[in-house]
Ligand SMILES: Cc1cc2nc3c(=O)[nH]c(=O)nc-3n(C[C@H](O)[C@H](O)[C@H](O)COP(=O)(O)OP(=O)(O)OC[C@H]3O[C@@H](n4cnc5c(N)ncnc54)[C@H](O)[C@@H]3O)c2cc1C
Ligand code: SF4
């Protein structure tokens with residue numbers, strides 16, 4: 001088969017060991033508390049790469065850190081004020097074991113940070129990244145990428161993409177950098193046969209049938225577009241929201257940020273940017289306390305409309321990738337699945 | 349002047365050349381970039397805004413209130429509203445702030461040429477319109493210009509020098525009103541909408557530009573609709589909490605639009621496509 005390869009599972013660690021010489025390696029690692037997190041790996045022999053569980057974090061923090069310094073400034077006197085760019089070159093990094101939802105989320109972040117104005121920090125990190133994906137044979141309990149059309153398999157956007165076929169991975173590439181890796185480390189790869197590709201397709205069909213959540217996404221998208229979401233839905237969800245920001249922080253496609261100064265001495269400081277959440281009441285508050293958003297009744301509205309209405313209108317696809325993380329984190333019961341299904345069940 | 353990617357968020361130092369006290373709440377700062385060469389290349393259009401940095405206070409979006417003249421001072425008229433603007437009010441000639449921009453979609457200057465123009469402003473709202481008015485006059489706008497300006501009290505009237513000079517211009521009529529009179533005030537008392545009633549307007553051949561508090565905007569919009577202005581001939585600016593100014597941070601959303609990138613200048617026609625608090629009341 002042209003452009004499709006096999007990687008024996010026994011060869012995975014040796015291959016990663018080689019790649020780690022060139023790249024900073026980031027992969028899902030099971031830590032001592034039993035949590036699986038995307039982690040920058042220092043010593044490959046001392047960690048347990050976990051491809052069975054969904055990582056609790058996504059790749060967001062690696063391209064768009066929770067807090068970062070945009071530049072530093074000093075103002076030794078009123079009549080001087082200088083700004084120094086922060087040159088923090090991120091090393092070439094290889095992200096391994098990225099599931100389709102998280103890969104789709106990176107492609108979405110590319111639009112946010114690079115389409116019009118080009119965010120310098122994101123651009124630098126993204127240019128230095130290699131994405132090695134992993135298709136999902138076994139969707140998790142809160143997954144609904146089948147309806148957001150960002151999984152469980154994906155066929156673009158990665159450098160290399162793996163599909164688990166039991167004792168081996170089927171390997172595909174979508175970018176020249178992926179191809180280069182295969183060429184450079186030929187000893188690990190064998191050409192795939194027709195049977196392997198058939199097996200991959202079989203896995204895909206099976207995976208598609210394994211989703212347990214029923215999420216009426218298309219119906220909700222239609223209702224939003226037609227303005228048919230009952231007011232009571234916004235009201236009920238906004239009242240329940242505890243303003244914790246957890247959904248936005250954990251979400252791989254929530255990218256809103258705030259910018260502020262941190263004074264580090266009498267005459268110097270840093271301009272920082274940090275993750276923000278549109279569900280916070282301060283998000284839209286203006287000088288004098290005036291707020292154009294009725295927080296009590298509509299605090300939660302922007303998050304869902306943005307993902308399921310405005311982005312659909314603009315890019316023809318929702319910017320929720322169905323990873324299910326907010327479903328697991330929200331203790332107020334106002335996650336996106338709750339919203340979607342409420343929208344569709346409530347009579348308007 | 350699109351920013352280079354690597355310094356998208358990086359301000360440039362600009363020196364305060366002059367501070368004009370417009371009233372107890374508003375000061376106009378005349379600024380120029382310390383980098384002379386950059387100052388000479390710098391250009392902007394009426395309606396655009398700059399992100400202003402003040403040490404330890406972060407940034408705030410402020411509209412340019414001056415007329416773009418090559419190499420000329422950049423005017424920012426700032427109302428004391430909170431932390432940054434208060435700190436700026438404490439600054440003097442020779443002090444330095446940071447500026448980046450200009451950002452945002454300007455007023456459609458080409459469409460204004462050859463039309464009667466109605467400007468309605470309240471308080472600090474005259475700042476961006478001042479840029480438009482002076483730019484039109486500098487370009488020799490020959491049609492009728494009507495300026496209606498509302499302030500809280502007579503001592504709150506800002507931009508007095510401009511108001512006087514506009515009042516003395518042949519094709520310009522400039523009417524003022526205050527919410528509350530003070531001893532010695534001979535002029536109008538009441539809403540700007542009352543001034544509107546006194547104006548001769550030809551809605552088919554005019555453009556109306558409004559800028560001010562939401563209450564005022566709503567009242568004026570209702571009046572203009574009554575007078576037969578078409579939605580596409582009514583232009584206003586929107587204000588939202590803003591952080592990046594370049595369409596990434598998403599603070600200034602209005603439905604699927606961003607005020608920093610798609611605005612801050614909008615026609616009423618455009619705003620009616622959105623759910624905008626200012627119009628809904
Ligand atoms: C496009 C645009 C043009 C503007 N032009 C002018 C002008 O010409 N003159 C003028 O006096 N004011 C103008 N404003 C309003 C001005 O930006 C706010 O008054 C200012 O940001 C308040 O900052 P502060 O730190 O003094 O107040 P605080 O209340 O202490 O502000 C805290 C933070 O909230 C944010 N914020 C608060 N209010 C606003 C607001 N209204 N708009 C955006 N962000 C806000 C800021 O990011 C600030 O860091 C404009 C606003 C926008 C959006
Ligand atoms: S949402 Fe889809 S792609 Fe993401 S982990 Fe679940 S099954 Fe995999």
Ligand code: SF4
Pocket residue numbers: 247250251252253254307319320321322323324325326327336
């Ligand atoms: S909204 Fe929830 S399910 Fe959708 S991408 Fe964000 S965290 Fe995942």
